[in-house]
Amino acid sequence: MQTDSILSxxxxxxxxxxxxxxxxxSLLRTRELKKRDFLLRAEEPCTAINYVNSGALRAFYxxxxxxxxxxxxxxxxxxxxxxxxxxxxIPAMINIEAITKSSVLQLEKEDIERLYIKIPKFxxxxxxxxxxxxxxxxxxxxxxxxxxxxxxxKIFLKKxxxxxxxxxxxxxxxxxxxxxxxxxxxxxVK
Amino acid sequence: MQTDSILSxxxxxxxxxxxxxxxxxSLLRTRELKKRDFLLRAEEPCTAINYVNSGALRAFYxxxxxxxxxxxxxxxxxxxxxxxxxxxxIPAMINIEAITKSSVLQLEKEDIERLYIKIPKFxxxxxxxxxxxxxxxxxxxxxxxxxxxxxxxKIFLKKxxxxxxxxxxxxxxxxxxxxxxxxxxxxxVK
DNA sequence: ACTTCCACTTAAGATAGTTTAAGAAATCGT
DNA sequence: ACGATTTCTTAAACTATCTTAAGTGGAAGT
Numbered sequence: 001m002q003t004d005s006i007l008s009x010x011x012x013x014x015x016x017x018x019x020x021x022x023x024x025x026s027l028l029r030t031r032e033l034k035k036r037d038f039l040l041r042a043e044e045p046c047t048a049i050n051y052v053n054s055g056a057l058r059a060f061y062x063x064x065x066x067x068x069x070x071x072x073x074x075x076x077x078x079x080x081x082x083x084x085x086x087x088x089x090i091p092a093m094i095n096i097e098a099i100t101k102s103s104v105l106q107l108e109k110e111d112i113e114r115l116y117i118k119i120p121k122f123x124x125x126x127x128x129x130x131x132x133x134x135x136x137x138x139x140x141x142x143x144x145x146x147x148x149x150x151x152x153x154k155i156f157l158k159k160x161x162x163x164x165x166x167x168x169x170x171x172x173x174x175x176x177x178x179x180x181x182x183x184x185x186x187x188x189v190k
Numbered sequence: 191m192q193t194d195s196i197l198s199x200x201x202x203x204x205x206x207x208x209x210x211x212x213x214x215x216s217l218l219r220t221r222e223l224k225k226r227d228f229l230l231r232a233e234e235p236c237t238a239i240n241y242v243n244s245g246a247l248r249a250f251y252x253x254x255x256x257x258x259x260x261x262x263x264x265x266x267x268x269x270x271x272x273x274x275x276x277x278x279x280i281p282a283m284i285n286i287e288a289i290t291k292s293s294v295l296q297l298e299k300e301d302i303e304r305l306y307i308k309i310p311k312f313x314x315x316x317x318x319x320x321x322x323x324x325x326x327x328x329x330x331x332x333x334x335x336x337x338x339x340x341x342x343x344k345i346f347l348k349k350x351x352x353x354x355x356x357x358x359x360x361x362x363x364x365x366x367x368x369x370x371x372x373x374x375x376x377x378x379v380k
Numbered sequence: 381a382c383t384t385c386c387a388c389t390t391a392a393g394a395t396a397g398t399t400t401a402a403g404a405a406a407t408c409g410t
Numbered sequence: 411a412c413g414a415t416t417t418c419t420t421a422a423a424c425t426a427t428c429t430t431a432a433g434t435g436g437a438a439g440t
Contacts, residue, residue: 061332069335071328084325093332120310127317130324135274137327138261142251142283144334145259145367148426168387177335182427184389338396359418372397374419 001030002053006105009051009077013128014121023118027111033057033098039080046085046092048106052078055102056166060174061094070175073099073163079129080104099167149178150186191220192243196295199241199267203318204311213308217301223247223288229270230286236275238296242268245292246356250364251284260365263289263353269319270294289357339368340376 003025010016016024031050033039039057040046052074059071059080071094074080082092086109107115115122143152153176157164164172173183193215200206206214221240223229229247230236242264249261249270261284264270272282276299297305305312333342343366347354354362363373 061336063336067336069332071332083321084329087321087325116314120313123310123313123317124306127313127320130317130320131273131277134320134324134327135277137324137331139274140331141327141334142259142261144331145364146251146253146257170387174335179428180388181390181429185391185427188389358416360416368396369398370418371399371420375397375421378419 005053006051010125013125020119028105031104031106033102035101037098039096040092042095043091046082048108049081050104050106052076053103056099057096058099059094059096068174070171152176153186195243196241200315203315210309218295221294221296223292225288225290227288230282232285233281236272236282238298239271240294240296242266243293246289247286248289248361249284249286258364260361342366343376
């Protein structure tokens with residue numbers, strides 16, 4: 001199991017001794033995904049939170065009319081799940097699909113709850129992760145409300161240049177909340 | 191100082207003994223706001239996180255062109271701050287204004303950091319708050335991307351009926367990301 | 381090598397939301 | 411209780427973004 005990356009992710013916020021590291025790692029399970037495999041499908045139970053070791057994934061919502069809204073991309077060193085459904089143990093609303101061959105480490109809901117009890121420091125780690133996720137989402141809301149699509153696209157390119165190269169245009173369009181056709185016209189006129 | 195409400199807010203997630211309660215309360219400072227007073231102004235340092243005892247507040251962003259985007263409302267039993275700026279100790283981007291006469295309890299950044307060290311259980315409390323805030327924002331993003339204004343308005347009314355009654359229409363419009371005029375036409379046709 | 385499929389582009393017509401302006405209704409200060 | 415301000419509504423003209431449709435090029439499958 002590839003564990004260097006996740007341990008360095010965690011050591012950004014808390015420090016663990018050998019026994020704690022061993023216990024933590026014992027809770028993880030590797031999941032390998034080929035391009036276009038689903039890590040999670042809507043309607044299924046969402047039981048795990050996932051750390052991305054390598055590759056790129058996309059979390060998206062499929063509305064009644066079949067239109068897709070991309071909630072987030074996740075590349076190496078990101079955590080991803082359907083948080084509303086993971087937290088409340090209800091069926092997933094969103095899908096998570098591998099855009100490229102990917103490798104993730106999964107931590108099950110029951111195990112993370114045990115982890116919080118056994119090693120309370122992890123509350124801090126995930127408090128900081130949740131705080132950062134909240135901050136990111138809030139800034140995104142702010143941009144969605146106050147900026148036209150073109151400005152949002154430029155910010156996206158600046159903020160996530162790697163992702164912009166790894167994923168198809170139509171996914172970026174659905175992240176920005178516009179159609180692929182309209183993204184195309186935005187791109188035409190620099 | 192009114193403390194019943196905040197203690198019951200905290201006891202939803204963690205339990206404190208007498209000494210811990212005493213210490214926690216010693217860190218709080220009451221702030222009374224008249225209607226239209228600002229709890230925080232853009233550009234100023236954002237040093238505190240605020241718990242709303244009573245009243246109603248609105249957090250909003252003012253873009254270059256002077257257009258307002260309402261980030262969130264906060265009524266009794268909500269926590270509010272400019273989280274990006276609070277977390278990173280940079281000048282505030284948003285304003286927080288009292289919509290009605292309000293009373294809040296403030297917890298300073300340095301104090302909350304001390305609190306995390308002295309009573310680590312609070313990491314859990316704020317982990318859950320941050321997680322809920324993240325979930326709320328993510329659902330909002332999803333709605334902003336995949337629904338027209340009218341559907342978003344209906345959801346807003348359903349989710350926050352109290353707020354809908356307490357705040358002016360134009361604020362709701364700026365929360366939804368539309369003009370007050372357009373909100374008016376949406377409301378006309380039930 | 382050929383076919384099929386999918387991503388991306390372009391363009392025309394349709395719709396959701398904005399802007400401007402004006403009047404009506406509610407609220408505020410004195 | 412009054413006038414002054416602010417909020418809400420209505421309507422017309424305008425703009426951003428969507429829908430549909432058609433065409434191009436590249437990737438994948440056989």
